[in-house]
Amino acid sequence: MGVGEHPLRxxxxxxxxxxxxxxxxxxxxxxxDVVSPSSLVRIEQGIQPPSVAVMRAILLATDGEVTPNDxxxxxxxxxxxxxxxxxxxx
Numbered sequence: 001m002g003v004g005e006h007p008l009r010x011x012x013x014x015x016x017x018x019x020x021x022x023x024x025x026x027x028x029x030x031x032x033d034v035v036s037p038s039s040l041v042r043i044e045q046g047i048q049p050p051s052v053a054v055m056r057a058i059l060l061a062t063d064g065e066v067t068p069n070d071x072x073x074x075x076x077x078x079x080x081x082x083x084x085x086x087x088x089x090x
Contacts, residue, residue, distance in 0.1 A: 007070040046076035
């Protein structure tokens, strides 16, 4: 895995899977839904945290190579840009 590379992306590239192919493997065990490729992009970019069901599906699809801990550690929430909204500054 390259420096700063998301563990899911690293696994996907190592296993020669496209986003679409991985998404098809990620059928949610509890609800049967398939994870969309666009959701995977957001997860791999660290923008969207995966749900517990998606983390479980990833764990199963990767045979335990990408764990929930890996996914949580890779999530990088964006911080809000502070704005000067103090009404007394007008």
